[in-house]
Amino acid sequence: xxxxxxxxxxxxxxxxxxxxxxxVIGMSGLVSLAQAAFYGIGAYATAIGMTSLGLxxxxxxxxxxxxxxxxxxxxxxxxxxxxxxxxxIVSAGLSVIVFSILLNWKKVTNGALGxxxxxxxxxxxxxxxxxxAFLGLALLFTAAIFALYVWIDRSSFGRVLxxxxxxxxLTHVMGYKTKYYKSVIFVLSAALSGIAGAFxxxxxxxxxPTTFQLxxxxxxxxxxxxxxxxxxxxxxxxxxxxxxLPEVLRFVGxxxxxxxxxxxxIYGALLVLMMxxxxxxxxxxxxx
Amino acid sequence: MKKLLSILCMxxxxxxxxxxxxxxxxxxxxxxxxxxxxxxxxxxxIGNAAQKALSAAIDEVNKxxxxxxxxxxxxxxxxxxxxxxxxxxxxFIYQDQVNVMFSYxxxxxxxxxxxxxxxxxxxxxxxxxxxxxxxxYNFQNFLTVEAENQAVIKFFKAKKIKNVDLxxxxxxxxxxxxxxxxxxxxxxxxxxxVHRFNKNERDFSILVSKIKNSSSQAVLVYAFEPEADILTxxxxxxxxxxxVAYNDGLPMTNDYDLYEGYYNIGSVLTPEQYKMLWGLKGQxxxxxxxxxxxxxxxVDAYEHAPTTHKVPTADEISDYLHAHEVYSGVVNSYxxxxxxxxxxxxxxxxxxxxxxxxxxx
Numbered sequence: 001x002x003x004x005x006x007x008x009x010x011x012x013x014x015x016x017x018x019x020x021x022x023x024v025i026g027m028s029g030l031v032s033l034a035q036a037a038f039y040g041i042g043a044y045a046t047a048i049g050m051t052s053l054g055l056x057x058x059x060x061x062x063x064x065x066x067x068x069x070x071x072x073x074x075x076x077x078x079x080x081x082x083x084x085x086x087x088x089i090v091s092a093g094l095s096v097i098v099f100s101i102l103l104n105w106k107k108v109t110n111g112a113l114g115x116x117x118x119x120x121x122x123x124x125x126x127x128x129x130x131x132x133a134f135l136g137l138a139l140l141f142t143a144a145i146f147a148l149y150v151w152i153d154r155s156s157f158g159r160v161l162x163x164x165x166x167x168x169x170l171t172h173v174m175g176y177k178t179k180y181y182k183s184v185i186f187v188l189s190a191a192l193s194g195i196a197g198a199f200x201x202x203x204x205x206x207x208x209p210t211t212f213q214l215x216x217x218x219x220x221x222x223x224x225x226x227x228x229x230x231x232x233x234x235x236x237x238x239x240x241x242x243x244x245l246p247e248v249l250r251f252v253g254x255x256x257x258x259x260x261x262x263x264x265x266i267y268g269a270l271l272v273l274m275m276x277x278x279x280x281x282x283x284x285x286x287x288x
Numbered sequence: 289m290k291k292l293l294s295i296l297c298m299x300x301x302x303x304x305x306x307x308x309x310x311x312x313x314x315x316x317x318x319x320x321x322x323x324x325x326x327x328x329x330x331x332x333x334i335g336n337a338a339q340k341a342l343s344a345a346i347d348e349v350n351k352x353x354x355x356x357x358x359x360x361x362x363x364x365x366x367x368x369x370x371x372x373x374x375x376x377x378x379x380f381i382y383q384d385q386v387n388v389m390f391s392y393x394x395x396x397x398x399x400x401x402x403x404x405x406x407x408x409x410x411x412x413x414x415x416x417x418x419x420x421x422x423x424x425y426n427f428q429n430f431l432t433v434e435a436e437n438q439a440v441i442k443f444f445k446a447k448k449i450k451n452v453d454l455x456x457x458x459x460x461x462x463x464x465x466x467x468x469x470x471x472x473x474x475x476x477x478x479x480x481x482v483h484r485f486n487k488n489e490r491d492f493s494i495l496v497s498k499i500k501n502s503s504s505q506a507v508l509v510y511a512f513e514p515e516a517d518i519l520t521x522x523x524x525x526x527x528x529x530x531x532v533a534y535n536d537g538l539p540m541t542n543d544y545d546l547y548e549g550y551y552n553i554g555s556v557l558t559p560e561q562y563k564m565l566w567g568l569k570g571q572x573x574x575x576x577x578x579x580x581x582x583x584x585x586x587v588d589a590y591e592h593a594p595t596t597h598k599v600p601t602a603d604e605i606s607d608y609l610h611a612h613e614v615y616s617g618v619v620n621s622y623x624x625x626x627x628x629x630x631x632x633x634x635x636x637x638x639x640x641x642x643x644x645x646x647x648x649x
Contacts, residue, residue: 002382010371103458103486112460116398117420204374206398208460211370247375250364260327260365
């Protein structure tokens with residue numbers, strides 16, 4: 001049971017990330033590969049805040065959000081000038097920059113050695129030490145982000161984002177400041193990724209820069225493609241599949257000499273099959 | 289939705305077909321050993337060699353009919369990724385309910401050691417940076433940073449090296465060595481230039497050119513595959529004529545021609561090890577043999593620890609290990625300290641005429 005709770009916590013964290021990324025890619029059509037960077041900043045804000053500054057978990061969440069908002073505001077302004085694959089390349093650049101900073105700013109981030117001994121959240125004297133309690137808290141935040149996603153999706157703001165996704169020029173001609181909308185959703189998405197980062201750091205209790213590389217951004221991208229673009233439910237389903245599939249494969253009785261390699265091949269093959277039979281993802285409302 | 293369900297069913301059916309290694313001897317009780325290695329990704333060659341070494345130790349032990357217990361090895365791939373390591377640890381602790389965990393490298397240890405302490409499970413690690421992670425249940429068996437760096441200094445003194453270029457990959461393990469080494473170099477009056485490079489760097493031409501033109505007498509490299517090979521090819525291409533030594537680099541290579549005449553400082557490779565490389569040549573055999581010895585040490589503890597239970601508890605195993613302090617394996621002789629660190633001496637080897645040979649002073 002505890003093992004399943006562990007998976008559920010990871011699923012919850014990746015659901016937060018997928019929902020926040022789907023706001024940018026699915027809802028707005030902006031192919032961002034910067035999510036791992038904001039995820040990492042949130043995680044490091046919590047790790048440094050709790051281990052070096054003695055801050056509480058929730059204070060570090062706020063700290064991560066503030067840092068992410070500030071960075072995303074500046075980067076978002078630059079990114080708003082781009083579309084499609086250009087947007088992807090520039091956002092990937094941010095991911096690379098943040099990874100390099102996390103790796104090399106050793107006085108603050110401890111470099112490649114990472115930070116360990118990160119604490120658990122405490123609310124009014126109650127510490128979320130047990131995995132089930134931590135899961136409850138993580139699910140609460142996931143539900144809140146899910147609700148926020150649905151609310152934006154149904155709002156006039158969300159409708160403009162979708163219009164922007166379908167035809168940015170036309171939306172602009174209709175009188176909407178598209179750059180403003182692009183920046184706002186990018187900043188919001190970055191802030192939400194920071195929350196996921198905080199939960200990840202606190203749960204694993206150790207972080208190092210390798211977790212927050214560009215490949216993690218591509219993994220998150222895969223989650224929302226498999227689950228379905230522009231769908232809150234799709235984000236959740238995508239996270240469920242991509243987090244649980246490798247774990248299910250651990251129980252396939254392959255000879256251990258080749259199990260790891262075969263698991264990777266099966267994992268990849270299943271993703272290929274999913275994309276062949278469901279190119280729009282399971283709940284996709286939009287296809288790139 | 290139907291397709292989603294069909295795919296999930298397919299995966300679950302696949303999982304249901306699975307059959308893990310079971311106790312072949314119904315009479316003996318089983319001691320479960322969970323080992324988490326990077327079996328895919330950049331560190332796969334090291335992880336696969338470690339897996340083979342530990343498997344060899346456990347297979348040998350299980351052939352002994354006089355043993356009290358059957359030792360079941362459960363190996364999982366952690367890809368050296370914190371998320372995967374955490375999942376593997378959870379599986380070992382809660383699902384497999386292992387008696388012992390083996391974690392590789394400091395990243396894995398930093399995640400698994402606190403979980404081992406919390407759940408009272410013996411954890412054997414092969415990384416560095418155990419500070420703050422000590423508990424009664426955590427043990428670490430690899431050269432300490434101090435021992436490895438002392439071997440480096442000994443080598444430099446023997447070669448009368450007064451100026452060295454240090455080429456270190458930008459990874460945690462390298463940092464663990466580098467910072468204390470710089471202190472030692474200063475103390476010994478050896479001048480140095482530090483050059484760092486990131487994982488996945490492929491072009492070392494400028495770096496090697498700089499080294500070639502520097503006033504150093506030697507180059508000390510800390511790098512994993514494939515960067516170590518690419519860097520070394522660049523040394524050859526630019527005909528670098530300085531002394532080249534690696535911190536635990538040579539046992540990783542399968543290209544002994546490339547490394548001919550170059551030194552390895554650090555993990556021990558004894559004549560006994562040559563007899564038992566299990567085809568590990570070219571797969572980081574030196575690291576792997578520490579795993580082999582640790583497998584034997586933990587089995588010895590289970591076989592001989594005094595117990596009031598059917599299978600010794602983690603406390604009883606820990607007490608037994610700490611009561612003995614001195615161990616001899618195929619790699620080395622070890623001295624266990626109160627913090628759970630096995631101490632052993634470092635050694636220098638050289639590839640000479642295509643053979644990895646122990647290098648004397």
